[in-house]
Amino acid sequence: DAMVIQNPRYQVTQFGKPVTLSCSQTLNHNVMYWYQQKSSQAPKLLFHYYDKDFNNEADTPDNFQSRRPNTSFCFLDIRSPGLGDAAMYLCATSGGTGGHETQYFGPGTRLLVL
Amino acid sequence: GNSVTQMEGPVTLSEEAFLTINCTYTATGYPSLFWYVQYPGEGLQLLLKATKADDKGSNKGFEATYRKETTSFHLEKGSVQVSDSAVYFCALSLSGAGSYQLTFGKGTKLSVIP
Secondary structure, eight states: OOOEEEEOSEEEEOTTOOEEEEEEESSOOSEEEEEEEOTTSOOEEEEEEETTEEEEOTTOOTTEEEEOSSSSEEEEEESSOOGGGOEEEEEEEEOGGGOSSOOEEOOOEEEEEO | OOEEEEOOSOEEEETTOOEEEOEEEEOSSOEEEEEEEEOTTOOEEEEEEEOSTTOEEEETTEEEEOBTTTTBOOEEESSOOGGGOEEEEEEEEEOSTTOOOOEEOOOEEEEEEO
16 A cells, blocks of 8 residues: 555653654655644644655754655654653645645654653 | 634543544634544554545544534544544545645544453
């Protein structure tokens, strides 16, 4: 089945220690998104890639970076995690014949910062 | 700007009860409307969608009708099950080039008790 895969499902890091979260997709969609979701809140868009074009949301902290080496993979790098960065991180994709209006989400990576 | 307002939770129902979760929106243009469901510890799953006025989206016994005159997209199910316990997010997306952001409501937590 075509899907969005996120690894790991749970990630523990230390305050200030860089961490990378990964996302891969078999949908061959050209747009990939990263969201941050804190407890009992709606997901908040951090940035998205349209093909190789990177689009950052205006209020996304510089501490968050992203890489997309090819169509299938996208990474979220947190350069110096703080306690406030503990959250669920969701990857999503859109594109193909369904257009860009519908986004398909992965299972998420829950990040814990000690 | 665009916004989505959905009823505050939590909502607690007995099994086989009727469910309604209200959702209203404001948008410039003609949005597509979505309901996503998030089970505990999981990512978001697309439950149903509607892309134009009077469309009815349906899936797994859930349905919602795009009402342009009342700017609403209420989620309904005739008989809920314990397995429907989750958080439900109403969202909108404006179709067209460059419009890739989903605008979410705050989510409604549903608990179904046997």
